[in-house]
Amino acid sequence: MRNTFIKNLENELIRNENNYFLTGDLGFGVLNTIKEKMGERFINVGVAEQLMAGMAAGLAHTGKKVFIYSIANFPTFRCLEQIRNDICYHNLDVKIVSVGAGVAYGTHGYTHYGAEDIAVMKPLRNIEVICPADPVEAMSAASYCIENAGPAYIRLGKNNEPVIHENQQSIKDYVLKSHLTGGDILVLSTGSIGFNVKSAVTELYSESVDITFLSVPYVHPFGKVFHENICKYKKIFTFEEHSLSGGFGSTVLEELSKQGFKGDFHNFGLDLDINEVGSQSFMLEKMNLDIKGIKNTIKKYL
Amino acid sequence: MNNSVEFSKKIRVEVLKMIHNSGSSHVGSSLSCVDILSVLYFDFLNINKDIVNDPLRDYFILSKGHAAAAIYSTLALKGLIPLDYLQEYCCDSAKLPGHITQIKNSGVEVSSGALGHGLPIGLGIAIGNKNSKLNNKTVVLLSDGECQEGSNWEAFLMAPRFKLKNLFVIVDYNKLQGYDRTDDLSSFSNMEKQMELMGWNSITIEGHNHSDIKRALTSESDKPTFILANTVKGKGVSFMEDKLEWHYKTTTPEQLNSAIEEILKK
Numbered sequence: 001m002r003n004t005f006i007k008n009l010e011n012e013l014i015r016n017e018n019n020y021f022l023t024g025d026l027g028f029g030v031l032n033t034i035k036e037k038m039g040e041r042f043i044n045v046g047v048a049e050q051l052m053a054g055m056a057a058g059l060a061h062t063g064k065k066v067f068i069y070s071i072a073n074f075p076t077f078r079c080l081e082q083i084r085n086d087i088c089y090h091n092l093d094v095k096i097v098s099v100g101a102g103v104a105y106g107t108h109g110y111t112h113y114g115a116e117d118i119a120v121m122k123p124l125r126n127i128e129v130i131c132p133a134d135p136v137e138a139m140s141a142a143s144y145c146i147e148n149a150g151p152a153y154i155r156l157g158k159n160n161e162p163v164i165h166e167n168q169q170s171i172k173d174y175v176l177k178s179h180l181t182g183g184d185i186l187v188l189s190t191g192s193i194g195f196n197v198k199s200a201v202t203e204l205y206s207e208s209v210d211i212t213f214l215s216v217p218y219v220h221p222f223g224k225v226f227h228e229n230i231c232k233y234k235k236i237f238t239f240e241e242h243s244l245s246g247g248f249g250s251t252v253l254e255e256l257s258k259q260g261f262k263g264d265f266h267n268f269g270l271d272l273d274i275n276e277v278g279s280q281s282f283m284l285e286k287m288n289l290d291i292k293g294i295k296n297t298i299k300k301y302l
Numbered sequence: 303m304n305n306s307v308e309f310s311k312k313i314r315v316e317v318l319k320m321i322h323n324s325g326s327s328h329v330g331s332s333l334s335c336v337d338i339l340s341v342l343y344f345d346f347l348n349i350n351k352d353i354v355n356d357p358l359r360d361y362f363i364l365s366k367g368h369a370a371a372a373i374y375s376t377l378a379l380k381g382l383i384p385l386d387y388l389q390e391y392c393c394d395s396a397k398l399p400g401h402i403t404q405i406k407n408s409g410v411e412v413s414s415g416a417l418g419h420g421l422p423i424g425l426g427i428a429i430g431n432k433n434s435k436l437n438n439k440t441v442v443l444l445s446d447g448e449c450q451e452g453s454n455w456e457a458f459l460m461a462p463r464f465k466l467k468n469l470f471v472i473v474d475y476n477k478l479q480g481y482d483r484t485d486d487l488s489s490f491s492n493m494e495k496q497m498e499l500m501g502w503n504s505i506t507i508e509g510h511n512h513s514d515i516k517r518a519l520t521s522e523s524d525k526p527t528f529i530l531a532n533t534v535k536g537k538g539v540s541f542m543e544d545k546l547e548w549h550y551k552t553t554t555p556e557q558l559n560s561a562i563e564e565i566l567k568k
Contacts, residue, residue, distance in 0.1 A: 085414075
């Protein structure tokens, strides 16, 4: 997903003299082309995320579109005040790109898990939060970044995410294109967990459960994309590779509350108190976020 | 106004008045940088009402955002913000918040107040302008206590490689910070040497001497310029000078009058 996102930005980044790309000393094998071809508009700021975010704000003040790039929590938590004050409050055209959402860096342990970043980015003024689920959504995210000004947080997976969409939409329209429609049960997810969720829901559908699945890459402001009458559903489930506190599920819940939803709501995400370390698939299985786990979870509440 | 010294007296009077009228803090921090601001805006920066949004203008960033009264006064006296805005400082429905807040079309480029933000931003502005082949200057003013923020050192380390001869960083070294004397916490007395070793054109000056300030700003170099300005907190008002409590206190009416009288007498 990370490579797809960058590849889809490459031409514009190289061609348009207004575009800058800053990295916090990361990108080996991923950013090589733009490093080579963007000249002075590609800047490795070193292991200095506060500098990266502040410099991005400064460049944006002179009219540039700036991408900042690092992994997990480095381009977010480490420079949160810079993002809050210098970028978001000034409504500058800076895209904050983080690689390794959730437990994508599973074997590296907690310091490399993006588990609370949606919660922390969402409340910032003027920000949009985008969490692609697969390379197709990542392509849409890249286009969106090029075509729109303003602060945005792009939460990417890492690599080898299976494709869940046949057709590319614009980033806000994936919620309109539901997979399997039917009945009064709605399942939503954001990010690459969408593959497991879609697979689980597909199995349930084939077992005659009337159930709808939507992947939601445009997480915030959620109310701006979810036009459908969400209150018509009797049960809503959300899944995310993120803490249960303040993430995607919480975002949906806020919207449900605004709309006076009277049905059942259940959200599921990372439970890192399991105190395990392992590959992403190992971790997800341990937390019942593999296909089987998700399927059983949903069944329990039907 | 025929020189920067006259300008600085007017700025000091406005600073004293606006802080007194709003019952707010930071008079000491504001007064210590007035001479620097006066030279910058009278004699150095290419910025005025007509070119305030022109990409060719010079940029000034007040990173020590708590000295807002000083920059607001300077800009008002230079005609960049309306003079009557100074009556609405740090109060209900304030036009001028207590820490510098961006105002469009006024020369207030950036909102700051959380310390350690201005220099990375200034570095980004300087790089953006240089790459666009512009010759304009970027000046960032820091406080001494602010130099304890690590984000500044990220910028100090990285800036020299960009060869930004139009980037100027000034530290208002008034030796007092929020709760202690600065040098008791971390000494900056060797900062000129430290910055030189890291690749900056590094100069120490007497921060209330206008010729000194001007000379440092016009020193020729291919490197970014760092100026350690020795100053006095509360400079210009003898009962405030070098006293920590004047980081916080507001003047009584009698103190205000006595302070203004002292400044105008000089």
